[in-house]
Amino acid sequence: MYLDKLSLLHYKNFEQQDFYLNKKINCFVGPNGIGKTNVLDSIYHLAYGKSYFNPITSQNINHYADFFVIEGHFVKHNRDEKIVVSAKKGQKKIIKRNGKAYEKFSEHIGLIPLVIISPADRDLIIEGSEMRRKFIDSIISQSDTVYLQNLIRYNKTLSQRNSLLKFFAANRSFNQTNLEVYNEQLEEFGKVIFEKRKAFLEIFAPIFEQRYESISNKQEKVAINYKSQLSQLSLNELFKENLDKDRALQYTSVGTHKDDLVFKLNNHPIKKYGSQGQQKSFLIALKLAQYDFLKKQNNVNPILLLDDIFDKLDEQRVRHIIQLVSQDDLGQLFISDTHPDRTEAAIKASAKEYSLINLQA
């Protein structure tokens, strides 16, 4: 699968621009703030229906316009796929596949498997558990629509249960039967989410460990552990145990929305003890493992976006990464870098065909 042509209209700092792309490697180079990351983000937008960096759609529209259009011509399994994402101020975003608008964006997820590696990934280590849940949710959802449906239903029911708890508190009332309706639904959806996350991590963790080993040259040992309240008790039991607490807090304090991943380096939390370079290597290994997983599930080489990832890595790790990502079994690659010389030297060494796209003001 590859992206053949990309057209941007009023997307972030671009007015109108067409890019004719190389099937293998495309490097976007140019000074700070010229729009290298924005091009990569527009490709992310075509795959996921949203920006990786700025979830507020209206802020992705060029300051001097009131709409944007991103158009991508992909070739997947020898068939053309034209994806268009457009948004107008004050209106709902539209995603079209070959001229037909999706009713639900979730139907689009998985069509264009794609992985991005960016400095913003650091949030996965330093921020709260929500980031890490979103990370695995997005990977599992790309190849498992049942999972995505359960996740959507779980979140909807959870907010209904929270509203009911607030209603009880505001009206100084309580009705166990009403609460049970939501408890039962959450038990059903939550069980699927828990089982699928557990099964996913059993496959994913070893792939990740292998990726880290090759980046760090077997110098360090890493692990990912799945932490869930559901591994001890069922959701129904948890609801019973925490009823008084939930009523006092006026929200649901237990469930799969509290799950987390524990990232360890040499048996210690990487957040507290990892150096910047080690954290970066950890994140790259996580994303490359995501790549391997998607590739296996979808039977197609995902697109890989490398946004400005080489700072803070020693030369050996940079060489390793370029070597890893330019292997034959990898799909189309997009790289952004402020140092054209560094990028070009590393890519030339990989002996692959490539295009260097110099963005200018």
Ligand SMILES: Nc1ncnc2c1ncn2[C@@H]1O[C@H](COP(=O)(O)OP(=O)(O)OP(=O)(O)O)[C@@H](O)[C@H]1O
């Ligand atoms: N909605 C918008 N309208 C116009 N310009 C925007 C909009 N959103 C972001 N920009 C501009 O896009 C530019 C940033 O682009 P981008 O992050 O792609 O740069 P870059 O080339 O990757 O830079 P760096 O090398 O510093 O990472 C900034 O100049 C910013 O002001």
